[in-house]
Amino acid sequence: MKQTKRKSGLPRLIEIAGAKKWWLIGSMALAVLSAFALFTPYVAVYRILTELALHADAPAAINRDFIWRWGFISLGGVCAFGVLFYISNMLSHIAAFNILYELRVALAGKLARLPLGYFDKRASGDIKKVMSEDVERVELFVAHHIPDATTAVVFPLIILGFLFAVDWRPSLVILLVFLGAVLIQSSIYYGPRSKAVYENYLKSLGRMNASIVEYVRGIQVVKIFSRSVEPFERLQRAILSYRDYALNITRKFALTYTGFLTMLSSTILFLTPVIIFLLLKAPSYSAFMPTAILFLIFGGGMFFPLLKLMHIGGLLKQNSIGVGLIDDILHKQEMTEPEDPRQPAGASVEFRHVTFAYDEETVLKGISFLAEPGSITALVGPSGAGKTTVGLLAARFWDVNSGEILIGGVPIRQIRTEELMRLVAFVFQDNMLFFDTIEENIRMGNDTASREEVMEAARAAQCHEFIEQLEKGYDTLVGEGGTYLSGGEQQRLALARAILKDAPIVVLDEATAFADPENEGKILASFSRLIRGKTVLVIAHRLSTITGADRILVIDAGIIAEQGRHEELLSLEGLYAKMWRTYTQSRQWVLGSMTDR
């Protein structure tokens, strides 16, 4: 897909602000004006001092009206600053919340158009982070930091402009010292070696964070297998390496940063001799005095607002990374809805030369098969062969790279998503329960179902009994934060949901159906109730459960290596026969070793 160049940083924020961008620009303009207003008292003090110095020998000649006037101007300036700053902040907040709204609406709309397969556990975590944290950070930045940054840039410029207007000679000294400080500081950011040091530091930080997550996630396994030393040492190495890079960067940058700060703070050192020289040469000692005071006051600290700017610069970088992640989602390829949707005739599932890749690596290579309505097709094969992917593609979790998938003789791209979802029921590893009542969780399969129908589905899925034993029965809250249900109970609820949905096509991960040995009998019963008369694609792990399947597809490294019924495949003496032998031997081994005890 052709990529157009994306904007980033402030231009991108202005772009996102859309119609409200003028609020943001207005906020920045008012921040500039407020900086001018804030400077008025300083001008007033200078003017008043000049007037006082001019008549130092004859105080009676002092123009009191002039002093009052500048006094009032100064007061007006402070009041104007307050008002302008307030309005600027209001505007930036309105712009910020508008950006937030636009971003969240755009993201939510986009998510609705993304392929279903995109929403696996990892991506869902990323989306959650982007929609809450990254979008929120944009608000903070736009509402608070943009007006602050504007003032931090403009205020020193106003002072410098004023100083140049008063006397260019000491102003030039200030400017030169400032440029020297900037030169030292920019060597941190732009030196070729500095870039490498900084990149290494970031990489080691990333490695350490990954190691911490890995260590914490695996801590149960680590403890169970008494392997605490090795993973701990690995983590320790990552932490040590981060410490070394952090110290290295501190050593390198601390010196430059100190140089920068020292240079800024030393303005007064360079300024004082120049001021004394000018004072000695001035025609009137007292007339030059206010100028000397003005320079000595501002010379020392006028650039310190720029330190704030450096801090905001860091925040802008962080913010840009967040906006980049938001844009990554907004630029993802969407799932297109058919312009001229067609209605499938029947519930057959057909793959025609389907090739598919999640990323660069091709996972399925030219898969073709036809699952007749009411038949059971089992997908078997080694781990990672592509079985689950076949199941997901049947419901258009992703669009295929080439070839075609048809349901009821119609290519699935020509079936509306809503219709497709009505046709296919999934029972997979992650049987999502929502924080709601048991009744509503089952009803998700068919939102028009009556309570009686919900209970009937629950009976068929062998879960009515345990639900009735709960204090609040079907009104018990489950899901995250609700009543705890065992794995087997959750699976049976998911099966009840699928039974209630009564879709003509069922894609089922058999590992889910039998994961809980205690419930195996019950689950088996609900499983056979679910698939009665349906077109079934079952991803099989226990070969004994699919010996009666109408067709078994042996998938190996993305191709159909063998296909046929159980007996046919056994007689082929190929991969399936080998898998069958291993499977039956392992079962005997388990039984044998258990009876040995």
Ligand SMILES: Nc1ncnc2c1ncn2[C@@H]1O[C@H](COP(=O)(O)OP(=O)(O)OP(=O)(O)O)[C@@H](O)[C@H]1O
């Ligand atoms: N969302 C994804 N993004 C990228 N690659 C993926 C994704 N899901 C699966 N894969 C890769 O595609 C290949 C096939 O995976 P698939 O889950 O279809 O295999 P499987 O035969 O069902 O394996 P198993 O029996 O272990 O579940 C694997 O190499 C896997 O790593």
